[in-house]
Amino acid sequence: MSGGWIDISAPLRAGMTVWPGDEPPQIALAQSFASGDPYNLTRLAMSAHTGTHLDAPRHFLPGGAGIDAMPAEAMCGPALVVRVEGGAVRAADVPDGLAPGARILFRTRNSERDLFAGTFFEDYVFLARDAAEKLARAGALLAGIDALSVSGFHEDPAGTHRLLLGAGVWILEGICLRGVEPGEYELVCLPLRIEGADGAPARALLRPLRRPGAL
Secondary structure, X not given: OHHHOEEOOOOOOOOOOOOOOOOOOEEEEEEXXXXXXXXXXXXXXXXXXXXXXXXXXXHOOOOOOXXXXXXXXXXXXXXXXXXXXXXXXXXXXXXXXXXXXXXXXXXXXXXXXXXXXXXXXXXXXXXXHHHHHHHHHHOOXXXXXXXXXXXXXXXXXXXXXXXXXXXXXXXXXXXXXXXXXXXXXXXXXXXXXXXXXXEEXXXXXXXXXXXXXXX
């Protein structure tokens, strides 16, 4: 991508991997040149949590804010990419001294797989509770991970989600960080502004602020 931008969002496509129980996206031409219509018109049906997406507080908190209330400062600004080697993101993986309002993205071994190729891997790396607690205490504004959920597949998803969302940490899931080195970046992450929704698909971009790998 020109201008040094790196696209870390997954292309939406039919048959892509979704969370078990969700319907894969349905993408079809309702009107097309091939059918003799004067224009192409794509019809799209999918969960708000398909592909690269953001969770709003309303996803797990009754009465929580919807995705349309997400502040611009959570979507755009400096972000830190952190490499994690273990089977879960632990508190020790969260940098000490994070400033309030920090945006942090975790690159794990999940990024070495094709997250959306059609196979759902139950053993993905997730955000452990102690890491979520540290992010909440630090006053982070956004936390992202290269998995379809910050919670582990075999654990209650409510705990980690409620801890983060209740502390004002917006959650970015399903990012694609293969080849993205640890370091400081500029993040632009814009979810669809769906009124009152508990989440929305997003286009997410990174641009290095300093030499990658400096951390």
